[in-house]
Amino acid sequence: MDDILHNLQVINSRIEAACMKSHRERSEVKLLLATKTVTPDRIIKAIEAGYNLIGENKVQEVKEKYEALKGISHTKHFIGHLQTNKIKDVIKYGVTCIETVDRIELAQKLHQRLFSENKTMEVLIQVNTSHEESKFGANPDDAIELTKQASQLETLKIKGLMTIGLFSAETEKVRSCFRLLKNIQQQIVALKIPHVEMKELSMGMSGDLETAIEEGATIVRVGTAVFGKRIYPDSYYWNENK
Numbered sequence: 604m605d606d607i608l609h610n611l612q613v614i615n616s617r618i619e620a621a622c623m624k625s626h627r628e629r630s631e632v633k634l635l636l637a638t639k640t641v642t643p644d645r646i647i648k649a650i651e652a653g654y655n656l657i658g659e660n661k662v663q664e665v666k667e668k669y670e671a672l673k674g675i676s677h678t679k680h681f682i683g684h685l686q687t688n689k690i691k692d693v694i695k696y697g698v699t700c701i702e703t704v705d706r707i708e709l710a711q712k713l714h715q716r717l718f719s720e721n722k723t724m725e726v727l728i729q730v731n732t733s734h735e736e737s738k739f740g741a742n743p744d745d746a747i748e749l750t751k752q753a754s755q756l757e758t759l760k761i762k763g764l765m766t767i768g769l770f771s772a773e774t775e776k777v778r779s780c781f782r783l784l785k786n787i788q789q790q791i792v793a794l795k796i797p798h799v800e801m802k803e804l805s806m807g808m809s810g811d812l813e814t815a816i817e818e819g820a821t822i823v824r825v826g827t828a829v830f831g832k833r834i835y836p837d838s839y840y841w842n843e844n845k
């Protein structure tokens with residue numbers, strides 16, 4: 604388990620270096636631990652080391668780990684594709700932010716449920732900046748309209764945008780995804796939509812967090828570089844149907 608502590612230090616240094624390079628404060632960038640497939644004992648190790656923001660992809664895993672993590676102070680985001688029939692459980696098992704609102708139908712169903720339970724939820728609007736079929740997220744051209752529509756649903760606290768960048772060794776192509784997200788954020792900010800906060804940009808993972816930070820990320824989501832390789836391909840975790 605010492606590997607986790609070591610890996611966290613390495614990631615922290617990478618974040619610090621990227622902040623320095625882009626003249627940003629370290630405090631502007633939150634590290635979210637992508638904990639899919641990671642067992643509670645390993646997650647607890649990371650939380651106890653001071654990294655208390657985690658993100659899960661599957662509602663099933665949120666449920667399974669709930670009891671084990673309940674007594675340990677942490678914040679949990681949902682970062683996977685969310686089917687409307689699982690909304691109930693996401694709300695029930697302590698998720699405070701859904702980073703993957705990518706369609707109005709989901710926003711509406713989420714609102715209905717929250718409203719009936721007299722609750723609110725932080726959300727990010729997920730944008731498909733890489734135009735890859737396999738990834739979820741609103742089309743960049745529709746993201747502003749989706750944000751406007753979702754802003755009418757008063758239980759949803761819109762905090763910003765999220766994207767999964769292109770998987771490519773070509774940094775500049777990956778960068779253009781992050782730049783696009785930043786660009787959409789700025790357009791939305793300029794519209795001054797009531798009840799919409801656009802502070803958060805969740806982008807960047809183990810392989811591309813430096814580029815994301817240079818382009819304005821406020822949340823980087825890191826899994827492999829902290830917990831090691833997973834046995835399933837990522838596509839498995841981005842598709843709730845599988």
Ligand SMILES: *Cc1c(COP(=O)(O)O)cnc(C)c1O
Pocket residue numbers: 637639660682683767807808809810824825826827828837840841
């Ligand atoms: C798994 C996952 C990550 C982390 O990916 P790594 O390459 O393991 O760092 C980030 N975001 C989402 C949405 C994920 O599913």
